[in-house]
Amino acid sequence: MLPASSDVIVVGGGNAAFCAALAAAEHGGSVLLLERAPEDEAGGNSRFTAGAFRCVYDDVEDLRALMPDLTDEEVANSDFGTYTEEKFFDDMGRVTEYRTDPDLCEILVTRSKETMRWMRDKGVRFAPIWGRQAYKIDGKFKFWGGLTVEAWGGGPGLVDALTAIARKNKVTIAYEARAVSLIADDDGIKGVRVKHAGKTVDVHAKCIVLAAGGFQANAEMRTRYLGPGWELAKVRGTRFNTGDAIRMALDIGAMPTGNWSGSHAVGWDRNAPEFGDLTVGDNFQKHSYPWGIYINADGERFVDEGADFRNYTYAKYGRVILMQPKQFAYQVFDSKIIPMLRDEYRIKRVTKVRANTLEELVNKLEDVNAEKALETIKTYNKAVMTEVPFNPNVKDGRGTRGLAIPKSNWANTIEDPPFEAYAVTCGVTFSFGGLKIDTSARVIDTDGAVIPGLYAAGELVGGLFYFNYPGGTGLMNGAVFGRIAGTSAGQRAAQMQA
Numbered sequence: 001m002l003p004a005s006s007d008v009i010v011v012g013g014g015n016a017a018f019c020a021a022l023a024a025a026e027h028g029g030s031v032l033l034l035e036r037a038p039e040d041e042a043g044g045n046s047r048f049t050a051g052a053f054r055c056v057y058d059d060v061e062d063l064r065a066l067m068p069d070l071t072d073e074e075v076a077n078s079d080f081g082t083y084t085e086e087k088f089f090d091d092m093g094r095v096t097e098y099r100t101d102p103d104l105c106e107i108l109v110t111r112s113k114e115t116m117r118w119m120r121d122k123g124v125r126f127a128p129i130w131g132r133q134a135y136k137i138d139g140k141f142k143f144w145g146g147l148t149v150e151a152w153g154g155g156p157g158l159v160d161a162l163t164a165i166a167r168k169n170k171v172t173i174a175y176e177a178r179a180v181s182l183i184a185d186d187d188g189i190k191g192v193r194v195k196h197a198g199k200t201v202d203v204h205a206k207c208i209v210l211a212a213g214g215f216q217a218n219a220e221m222r223t224r225y226l227g228p229g230w231e232l233a234k235v236r237g238t239r240f241n242t243g244d245a246i247r248m249a250l251d252i253g254a255m256p257t258g259n260w261s262g263s264h265a266v267g268w269d270r271n272a273p274e275f276g277d278l279t280v281g282d283n284f285q286k287h288s289y290p291w292g293i294y295i296n297a298d299g300e301r302f303v304d305e306g307a308d309f310r311n312y313t314y315a316k317y318g319r320v321i322l323m324q325p326k327q328f329a330y331q332v333f334d335s336k337i338i339p340m341l342r343d344e345y346r347i348k349r350v351t352k353v354r355a356n357t358l359e360e361l362v363n364k365l366e367d368v369n370a371e372k373a374l375e376t377i378k379t380y381n382k383a384v385m386t387e388v389p390f391n392p393n394v395k396d397g398r399g400t401r402g403l404a405i406p407k408s409n410w411a412n413t414i415e416d417p418p419f420e421a422y423a424v425t426c427g428v429t430f431s432f433g434g435l436k437i438d439t440s441a442r443v444i445d446t447d448g449a450v451i452p453g454l455y456a457a458g459e460l461v462g463g464l465f466y467f468n469y470p471g472g473t474g475l476m477n478g479a480v481f482g483r484i485a486g487t488s489a490g491q492r493a494a495q496m497q498a
């Protein structure tokens, strides 16, 4: 049974929602969290993640504060570098082509460090991302790409921890509780209509935080906003993020903002299921493409695979793959690179071919013009600047010469057998367009006024990401703005009580 009312209601059950619920609970009122999914599928996209958080740290002491388990030996064997506010700002500016909302971006960057500490103080544990974000050079792990910290146990560990902490902090969690509309009048929010275990009921609230994800799992909205062809993309994460909360807020006059035709989308196994599978998590992704080449159905390369570190290109290349004939491409590697491929290349459910000659390889590539593919690989091999040493830790400048589509870094010839190729299509992660909020996470209406009592955080907020995204920012965004939204809602509810 749902309670008839709650001081604060949080709609959603992912990272942003739990951070909001925990922050709201600090102000003493009752907090109800509505999760549309059943408990065994709960946790939204947050649960599908590797749990990587992009956060500012100025030195190793900042990391120790987050990860007190770090031993002296681990610190001595690692080159963590730094990730300063300046670097985070630069990354956000560069990848969004300087369209990111400056006020929201400033909050995201400058509050990332303290928000991580707040999560740690609540009981969330973190660890360095040894496996995916560091290479061992001369016996030392060198971290790259500004992404160093992950939640203990990845996304599932994060959601489990947040759920347990929320329960400890007296947050009421309702599963199979789908918010369907907001109850509001001229004075603002009054409550939410919920379909809970098959029955529709109204639950009253002083404040509501919307943290119910984007619209990427809704094929109709994808096609309407991202454009024709997007109904053919696979959804990487939860099937429950169908844009409900965005629609509910727009229905009461909230302002849409941000990159509505944009999304985070990556190369994802061509035969992956339509929605994410929690037993596989993010392992349908294939993120080692900067070390190899992409070939499409016409047998041609179509993108600069080595334009930048993986963290800064992967989120926009899904769209590029979707735009190829038959919406797929192969990633091709030879034996020099195969041992370096990320773990996700070694899962059971992978669409892969292997061959001992290039001729054999191209003939095994399903739906691909083999003759053209062979020509493409041979032309590419001749163009590689083999005189420049390959170095995966830096943008090594080992590019190609004279190709219509250059490869700027990490160009390795594909000539040493055995060869492997992996088929990928577009996997959409989350939509970029969403609701307009102010720096207190209050939802703004189409007249530019605050909607009293309505707050939003996470994937469904627009304005931060355009065209692209620096890896690990989604969870940080949800945590920073979830906490702010929860604090704002908790404070307002307490004031109304007084």
Ligand SMILES: Cc1cc2nc3c(=O)[nH]c(=O)nc-3n(C[C@H](O)[C@H](O)[C@H](O)COP(=O)(O)OP(=O)(O)OC[C@H]3O[C@@H](n4cnc5c(N)ncnc54)[C@H](O)[C@@H]3O)c2cc1C
Residues within 6 Å of the ligand: 011, 012, 013, 014, 015, 016, 017, 034, 035, 036, 037, 042, 043, 044, 045, 046, 047, 048, 049, 050, 051, 052, 053, 054, 177, 178, 179, 180, 211, 212, 213, 214, 236, 237, 238, 240, 241, 242, 244, 245, 276, 281, 282, 429, 430, 457, 458, 459, 460, 471, 472, 473, 474, 475, 476, 478
């Ligand atoms: C495979 C994969 C890997 C990723 N890896 C990373 C990573 O390592 N680092 C990173 O920063 N980001 C990563 N991301 C992106 C990240 O998952 C999101 O940016 C982030 O989790 C969004 O958090 P959120 O709380 O806003 O949304 P979500 O975690 O998706 O939560 C939304 C919640 O709302 C619920 N909901 C939806 N509709 C309703 C409704 N009507 N009523 C009630 N509840 C509703 C959903 O069930 C869900 O619980 C990854 C995403 C995927 C899919």
